[in-house]
Amino acid sequence: MMTYYIEIKLLHDPEIGLGFLWKKVFTQIHLALVEQGSGTIGVSFPGYGDKIFPMGDTVRLFAATQGELEVVDISKWMNRLRDYVTITNVKKVPNDIDAYAQFFRVQVKTGKGRLARRYAKRHDVNYAEAMTHYEQMEEKTLTLPFIMLSSLSSSQEMKLFIERNILNEERSGSFNSYGLSREVAVPLF
Numbered sequence: 447m448m449t450y451y452i453e454i455k456l457l458h459d460p461e462i463g464l465g466f467l468w469k470k471v472f473t474q475i476h477l478a479l480v481e482q483g484s485g486t487i488g489v490s491f492p493g494y495g496d497k498i499f500p501m502g503d504t505v506r507l508f509a510a511t512q513g514e515l516e517v518v519d520i521s522k523w524m525n526r527l528r529d530y531v532t533i534t535n536v537k538k539v540p541n542d543i544d545a546y547a548q549f550f551r552v553q554v555k556t557g558k559g560r561l562a563r564r565y566a567k568r569h570d571v572n573y574a575e576a577m578t579h580y581e582q583m584e585e586k587t588l589t590l591p592f593i594m595l596s597s598l599s600s601s602q603e604m605k606l607f608i609e610r611n612i613l614n615e616e617r618s619g620s621f622n623s624y625g626l627s628r629e630v631a632v633p634l635f
Contacts, residue, residue, distance in 0.1 A: 447510055447616060447618070448488065448508040448509065448510060448539060448616065448630075448632050448633055449509075449510060449511070449538060449539050450508070450509050450510070450511060450512045450514075450515055450536050450537065450538060450539065451506045451507060451508045451509075451515070451536070451537055451539055451633075452506065452507045452515050452520055452533065452534055452535070452536055452537070453504060453505075453506050453533070453534045453537070454471065454475075454504065454505050454506075454507070454520070454524065454531050454532070454533050454534075455503060455504045455531060455532045455533075456468065456471060456503045456504070456530065456531055457529075457530050457531060457532065458503065459530065462530065464498075464499040464501075464503060465499070465593075465594060467527075467530055467531075468501055468593045468594070469593060469594045469595060469596070470527055470530075471505070471524070471527060471530075471531060472505070472593045472595065472606070472624075473595060473596070473598075474520075474523040474524055474526075474527065475489065475505065475507070475520070475523070475624075475625065476595070476623060476624055477523060477598075478518050478519070478520055478523040479518070479621075479623050479624065479625055480623045482517060482518050484514075485620035485621050485622070486509055486510065486514050486620070486621070487507055487508065487509050487514060487515070487518060487621060487625055488507070488508045488509075488549075488621045488625050488626075488627060488630055488632045489505055489506065489507055489508070489549060489621075489624070489625030489626065489632075490505070490506045490508065490547060490549055490632045490633075490634065491504070491505055491506075491549060491591075491608070491610070492504050492506060492634075492635070494547075494549075494591060494608075494610050495591070495610075500591030500592075501591045501592075501593060501608070506632075507520060507625065508539070508632045508633070512536050515536045516536060520533060521533055539633050539635075540633075540635055543616075543633040543634070543635055544614070545612055545613070545614060545633075545634040545635075546612070546613045546614070546615060546616050546617070546631035546632060546633055546634055547610050547611065547612050547613065547631060547632060547634045548610070548611040548613065548617070548627065548628060548629070548630065548631050548632075549608055549609070549610055549625075549626050549627070549632070550608070550609055550611070550626050550627060550628040551606060551607065551608060551609075551622070551624065551626050552588060552590055552607045552608070552609045553607070554586055554587070554588055554607070557586075558577065558580040558583055559577075561580055561583075562576040562577040562579070562580055563576070565579055565580075588607050590607045590608060590609050591607070591608055592605040592606055592607045592608065593605075593606045593608070594606075606624065608626065611631075612634065613631045615631065616631050616632075616633070617629060617630055617631040618630060
């Protein structure tokens with residue numbers, strides 16, 4: 447049961463867009479959760495679906511115990527971003543929760559280019575020849591909210607698409623290193 451949380455609010459700045467701030471903030475959250483490594487910390491986006499910015503401007507980190515959130519020490523990870531965020535102390539989740547949400551990653555795995563590169567590698571043919579196998583295929587695109595991230599190992603940009611599923615009951619399980627899960631439902635308030 448997720449009974450404690452910390453809230454991080456991204457501060458609006460006319461010179462720095464929310465997309466850029468999300469990239470920086472969520473990278474730090476990801477690094478903190480990787481270091482923590484237990485899969486017990488989950489995230490939620492209270493402003494998910496916002497018209498101004500689809501991810502909103504707030505992220506909450508949830509845990510079953512206050513100690514789990516204190517061990518992550520998210521303030522340390524946000525130290526470089528202090529001018530752009532506010533971070534609450536650990537708080538108790540309100541008692542009158544009537545909705546819960548699963549936030550999980552959705553990956554597009556059907557891009558023609560990606561499939562052709564994979565086909566070329568597996569069948570020892572060149573890329574152009576491999577592309578002929580996918581000429582008639584329709585590209586799938588996602589319209590879900592996302593956060594742009596940069597791989598720290600390869601510096602490649604990627605979109606972390608996030609879907610929300612609203613439920614009327616809490617569900618337990620574990621989270622990935624982004625604090626997302628298809629099995630866990632966190633309080634929605």
